[in-house]
Amino acid sequence: MIEDDARTHILPHQHKLGGVIHALHDLMRVYGYIHEEHLPIVADVFNNSVAEVRGLVSFYEDFKTHIPAHTTIRVCQAEACQAVGSRQLTKELETFYRTELGHRGKDVELEAVYCLGLCASGPAIQFNDRLIAKASIEKLRVPG
Amino acid sequence: MTIAYVPLDSVAVAMEANAVAAQLAEAGATVIRNGSRGLAWLEPLIEVQDEKDRVAYGPVTPETVAELISDGVLHHQLIRHPLYIGSIENHDFLRSQHRLVFDRVGYDSPVDFPDPTDTLNALAMSPDALIDMIETSGLRGRGGAGFPAHIKWRTVRGTEAPAKYLVCNADEGDSGTFADRLLLEGDPFRLIEGMVIAGYATGAKLGIVYLRSEYPVAKTIFLQALEIARARNLIGRNVLGSDFDFDLELFVGAGAYICGEETSLLESLEGRRGQIRVKPPVPAISGLLSMPTLVHNVISFASVPAIVRLGGDAYRDLGVAPSSGTMSFQLAGNVKRGGLIEVPFGITLREMVEGYGQGTLSGRPFKTLQIGGPLGAYLSHQELDTPLTYEAMTDIGAGIGHGGLVIFDDTVDLAEQARYAFEFCELESCGKCTPCRIGSVRGKETMEQIIGGRATDREFNMIDDLCEVMDRTSLCQMGGMTPIPVRSAMERFQQDFRHRTKP
Ligand SMILES: Cc1cc2nc3c(=O)[nH]c(=O)nc-3n(C[C@H](O)[C@H](O)[C@H](O)COP(=O)(O)O)c2cc1C
Ligand code: SF4
Ligand code: FES
Numbered sequence: 041m042i043e044d045d046a047r048t049h050i051l052p053h054q055h056k057l058g059g060v061i062h063a064l065h066d067l068m069r070v071y072g073y074i075h076e077e078h079l080p081i082v083a084d085v086f087n088n089s090v091a092e093v094r095g096l097v098s099f100y101e102d103f104k105t106h107i108p109a110h111t112t113i114r115v116c117q118a119e120a121c122q123a124v125g126s127r128q129l130t131k132e133l134e135t136f137y138r139t140e141l142g143h144r145g146k147d148v149e150l151e152a153v154y155c156l157g158l159c160a161s162g163p164a165i166q167f168n169d170r171l172i173a174k175a176s177i178e179k180l181r182v183p184g
Numbered sequence: 185m186t187i188a189y190v191p192l193d194s195v196a197v198a199m200e201a202n203a204v205a206a207q208l209a210e211a212g213a214t215v216i217r218n219g220s221r222g223l224a225w226l227e228p229l230i231e232v233q234d235e236k237d238r239v240a241y242g243p244v245t246p247e248t249v250a251e252l253i254s255d256g257v258l259h260h261q262l263i264r265h266p267l268y269i270g271s272i273e274n275h276d277f278l279r280s281q282h283r284l285v286f287d288r289v290g291y292d293s294p295v296d297f298p299d300p301t302d303t304l305n306a307l308a309m310s311p312d313a314l315i316d317m318i319e320t321s322g323l324r325g326r327g328g329a330g331f332p333a334h335i336k337w338r339t340v341r342g343t344e345a346p347a348k349y350l351v352c353n354a355d356e357g358d359s360g361t362f363a364d365r366l367l368l369e370g371d372p373f374r375l376i377e378g379m380v381i382a383g384y385a386t387g388a389k390l391g392i393v394y395l396r397s398e399y400p401v402a403k404t405i406f407l408q409a410l411e412i413a414r415a416r417n418l419i420g421r422n423v424l425g426s427d428f429d430f431d432l433e434l435f436v437g438a439g440a441y442i443c444g445e446e447t448s449l450l451e452s453l454e455g456r457r458g459q460i461r462v463k464p465p466v467p468a469i470s471g472l473l474s475m476p477t478l479v480h481n482v483i484s485f486a487s488v489p490a491i492v493r494l495g496g497d498a499y500r501d502l503g504v505a506p507s508s509g510t511m512s513f514q515l516a517g518n519v520k521r522g523g524l525i526e527v528p529f530g531i532t533l534r535e536m537v538e539g540y541g542q543g544t545l546s547g548r549p550f551k552t553l554q555i556g557g558p559l560g561a562y563l564s565h566q567e568l569d570t571p572l573t574y575e576a577m578t579d580i581g582a583g584i585g586h587g588g589l590v591i592f593d594d595t596v597d598l599a600e601q602a603r604y605a606f607e608f609c610e611l612e613s614c615g616k617c618t619p620c621r622i623g624s625v626r627g628k629e630t631m632e633q634i635i636g637g638r639a640t641d642r643e644f645n646m647i648d649d650l651c652e653v654m655d656r657t658s659l660c661q662m663g664g665m666t667p668i669p670v671r672s673a674m675e676r677f678q679q680d681f682r683h684r685t686k687p
Pocket of ligand 2 (some may be wrong): 460620662
């Protein structure tokens, strides 16, 4: 059952400092997103209201409430990457994947990210879990 | 037997270092994954060690490394190969640096347990003598504001409370900065030692490292280092045989720039939305769980072992007091040679951009650099001879922040950068106060009118007014400093704004 299953991922964090954030991270890892049904369980374990948990989920970029696309590409939009063409790269990716930044295409979701710490080797992107420096549309055509 | 060093840091990995490492292992080398030396444009930078020399090649790719292997790189030096660098320590980019925080980074595996002499020596001193030493050293916070460290240490030590905490700010959200990441990936023990010493001096028994979630490699390495530190008694009961107990934990953030601000970070650590707390009280008096809390950036804590090693006076004599010691600058953006540059304060912007950086990557003329992250000023070529000290930067309306320098060539449009500054504030605002929450949106819209050529003096006055209000009435520096990139761009690059005015 989703209820029992989710609870087993939430409970280990109950008494940790900031445990609710650990728990939400774990739900993301296991389910790929935070289900509506998770909210009351989290609220119950941490003695919060559902509204408070919803507030947390909406505040933090990492916590999603929709099913993830097969591929998520995070494209750095911050200054150091702007300086080496991230705006142009973003446009090319939008055309290539027929979607817009911040939206889900058929299989691909393009997401904005603000710095991946690769600022001396931009533009930087993250293709699912894989970091790519000096990113270009060519590098993505041949998945390595 | 030949050893091949292949960095495991995020930049190297993002340039296919894992594939390179696998190829070298397959060819018979003993592969050691080291940290990055911080010469980002040379990553992946491999080093091959034979009986006497350690020779670097880079930047390699899976294709060129296959070529190097078939040319015999594991058996003899390929002096004539275009990727041959020789000893990396003799590279001008490294040789001219003065590394105290980053001194060990890149030599070996980041999880090799280091010689803990600095920590042992610190534990042999009295806490008050240690704080005096920090005061003498002139250490100021490397997270952004440059606040004198010793004042916070003394406050935490002197405040009576049932518990005290250390919080390490590894949220490193500023674009153009990656020093915290490089250290966590390259020498996490440096940070752990610094926190142990600071815990001993202030009376804190628990430290928490708040790491941004965008740094998965740093997370893995740091967790390994924590385990080793515990096994080797650098943390835990009776640290290194002393009667001091200290423990450390890792907390991973969840994607919010504002959580780099210390009070927002504390809210987040306590499991809430990262909204700013009104100061006072400052965290050193009432921080985590309302207990006295020493919040420092990674590089601030990691500077402490070197201060213990050199002594406060010798540390202060580096740099230009009251900008004392070394600063870990980061050169990024449109620059030929980007990376980490740890040098004493006082080096000029020109030495950074033209010396270390060798100009723009595109080869086009330099136009501007932004110093100190997204809330930092855009400077022009006329200011390149300014020395990098807190004082000299204040004089030109800028700040060093966390030490990031982002270079732009002449294709940049400063009106667009000003628009982005408002947009970033809109995206990352915690929403608690109106000037920031609403001002950023109005500012972005007004900049869009200016960029679209629909502006009259009214729009320019509007930007002025918004900046004035945000600067003076925002609760924290997110809203309070957003006017800095906007105004600095408008003052120095008027042509990018004014040509768009309606006649
Ligand atoms: C919007 C905002 C973001 C910040 N982000 C960071 C950050 O990512 N890392 C950091 O160390 N300090 C950051 N700071 C500064 C912290 O509030 C705080 O001053 C610092 O962690 C104190 O450490 P220090 O004494 O070592 O500088 C930020 C401040 C503001 C206003
Ligand atoms: S200035 Fe912005 S980020 Fe800071 S408290 Fe106000 S709304 Fe929050
Ligand atoms: S600005 Fe893009 S990785 Fe840092």
